Amino acid sequence: MTFADLGLSDQLLRAVEDSGYTEPTPIQRAAIPSVLMGRDLVGIAQTGTGKTAGFVLPMIDILAHGRSRALMPRSLILEPTRELAAQVSENFEKYGKYHKLSMALLIGGVQMGDQVKALERGVDVLIATPGRLMDLFQRGKILLNGCELLVIDEADRMLDMGFIPDIEEICSKLPKARQTLLFSATMPPPIQKLAEKFLNEPKRVEVARPASANTNIDQKIVVVTTAKKRDTLRQILKTGDVKNAIIFCNKKTTVRELTTSLKRSGFAVGQIHGDMEQSDRIAEFDRFKRDEINILVASDVAARGLDVKGVSHVFNFDVPWQPDDYVHRIGRTGRAGAKGTAITLATREDSENVASIEKLTGTKIPRLEQQAPEKDSPKAEEPKREKREERPKRQERAARPAREDREERAARPAREDRPERAARPPRGDREERDERRASPIVEDIKSDWNGPLPSFLSVSAA
Numbered sequence: 001m002t003f004a005d006l007g008l009s010d011q012l013l014r015a016v017e018d019s020g021y022t023e024p025t026p027i028q029r030a031a032i033p034s035v036l037m038g039r040d041l042v043g044i045a046q047t048g049t050g051k052t053a054g055f056v057l058p059m060i061d062i063l064a065h066g067r068s069r070a071l072m073p074r075s076l077i078l079e080p081t082r083e084l085a086a087q088v089s090e091n092f093e094k095y096g097k098y099h100k101l102s103m104a105l106l107i108g109g110v111q112m113g114d115q116v117k118a119l120e121r122g123v124d125v126l127i128a129t130p131g132r133l134m135d136l137f138q139r140g141k142i143l144l145n146g147c148e149l150l151v152i153d154e155a156d157r158m159l160d161m162g163f164i165p166d167i168e169e170i171c172s173k174l175p176k177a178r179q180t181l182l183f184s185a186t187m188p189p190p191i192q193k194l195a196e197k198f199l200n201e202p203k204r205v206e207v208a209r210p211a212s213a214n215t216n217i218d219q220k221i222v223v224v225t226t227a228k229k230r231d232t233l234r235q236i237l238k239t240g241d242v243k244n245a246i247i248f249c250n251k252k253t254t255v256r257e258l259t260t261s262l263k264r265s266g267f268a269v270g271q272i273h274g275d276m277e278q279s280d281r282i283a284e285f286d287r288f289k290r291d292e293i294n295i296l297v298a299s300d301v302a303a304r305g306l307d308v309k310g311v312s313h314v315f316n317f318d319v320p321w322q323p324d325d326y327v328h329r330i331g332r333t334g335r336a337g338a339k340g341t342a343i344t345l346a347t348r349e350d351s352e353n354v355a356s357i358e359k360l361t362g363t364k365i366p367r368l369e370q371q372a373p374e375k376d377s378p379k380a381e382e383p384k385r386e387k388r389e390e391r392p393k394r395q396e397r398a399a400r401p402a403r404e405d406r407e408e409r410a411a412r413p414a415r416e417d418r419p420e421r422a423a424r425p426p427r428g429d430r431e432e433r434d435e436r437r438a439s440p441i442v443e444d445i446k447s448d449w450n451g452p453l454p455s456f457l458s459v460s461a462a
Contacts, residue, residue: 009061011098016057019094025050026207032058035181042195043183046327048335049207055151055181056091059125062149064099068122072146073104076174077127078167080157082107082278083285085127085246088153090383092125101125105393106132109278116141123232130158130166133408137173144173155184155191156324162191171198185331186324211326216334217314218341221354222368229345230258233317234265236343237295244294245313248329250321258317259297261395269295300325316344319353 003016003024018342018384026033027045034041035058045051059075068074079085089105096103104118105126119142121124126142138143150171153159158167171180180199184191195202224232237245249255252273259271270284270293288296289308311333320326326344333340346354358364 001031003057004205005157006057007036008032008057008168011059012060012095015098016097018097020080020319025054027051027205028054028057029203030207031055034203035059035179036061038179040179040198040199041181042187042202042204044185044187044204045179045183046185046207046331048254051183052088052091052153053095055183056088058096059149059151060092060099060101061098063101063124066124068102068124069146070122071119071141072143073119073123073126074146075124075125075149075151076144076147076170077153078133078135078158078170079129080154080161080163082109082129083272083281085129085153086282088127088181092127101129107278108132112136112141124225130163130170133170137170144170145175147174147178149179149181150174151181151183153183155182155194156186156188157328158320159188159190160324165195167194168197177393188324216337216339217330218339219330219363219365220342220343220368221344221346222363224345224347226347228316229259229347231343232345233315234262234267236315237267239264240313240343241434242292242294243312244308244310245315246311246314246316246332247297248320249297249299250318254318255297255299262295262297267295268293268357269297271297273299293418296312302331307335308332309311310338311335312340314340314342316342319344319346319357321353323353323356326357327361335423 002022003013006029007023008016010176015400027043027049028051031041031043031051031054035055043051045054055077066074075238077085077088079088079460085105085107089103092101092103101124102118102122103125104115104123104127105313106115106126108131115132116136119136133142137144151154152167173342180202182191182195182199182202222232233247236242247258249258252275255273259269264268270287272281272284276284284293284296287293297317313335314330316326316329320329330340330342333342344354354365
């Protein structure tokens, strides 16, 4: 089956051919005809299977007829992250280059001025994150009663990020007579309830078991200790034939610290996390796509928003807390039929999270024991031990000759008796000496005082 068999317009087929695609993916074959027929749709597919084009292509043909009005977008696509919203806008620009469709991107981290101006001119396609959309709606800068088509992308990620209440409020402000498409890699019960509430008899398209991992990805778990994580990662990056890689961490602080550590080790590395400005994140992402850097350390904020062809490796420096996030992380490699490798560094403390991942995906991930550094390996020590054993034994020292008998020392002469000290003079003489030293004051009061004399009165003034 080709794209022409799906009922797409000639202009759209030409844009698809210019992009280098000839055959649709399974999700595209199943979803595009139903969307063109105007039916509501629930699409369940792994990341990297082409589901974005599965709704972008038919939307372009549907919106080709009609015109936009100020502040009233004709269609709305909700994305959980700024990166994903930017990726979808790139798809519209690529596939819609032969159509005259206007588009606006509403995301946080940038000024509202240009976004409001675009809305005032009128847009056919509005791509937004829920937070920024609700902000502009409450300010009266946008009207949703003219929206004919709604797409909720990465619905399970919306659930994880707490956007479900916002989505319910947005849906309540849209016309009831609309077409709604919901796409997700997994289908937890809250998302199932959301689909039942806001979709009208949707067609369910499922090209893979929910939360299953891509079979093109070679998954491995390296068992390490927390102290050896960085050393093990550096060793794999140096010896594992890594063309380029995305390394995921659970915390933003870990992203920053690991990036600094890898830079000191001489790797060309960049970083993306939620504390960075949007312009800085885009700049780092563009450097990675242009191969100026071949390693990108990221937090989960970018797990579903990175779409780069030919990523050879994905590393989970931390085992994700949510098992669904594992599927989305490793989905950055092995895209569009290519092969990829996903390596997770796990400690004993991560055993519960690893078990949850294996239960969700239904696969037992092979374990690899931590490889000891070369300097610590027993093989490196064996030659040293052999050399020690080959050393000749020390020759015993010759017995020392017996000491000759020493001559007896001559007896020391006896000490002469010391002369006795001269006898001390009688006390009477001492009194005379004391009287000579006596103070005149003492002499004056001696005759009239019978008590003890203070010592300071005995000091002569001379």
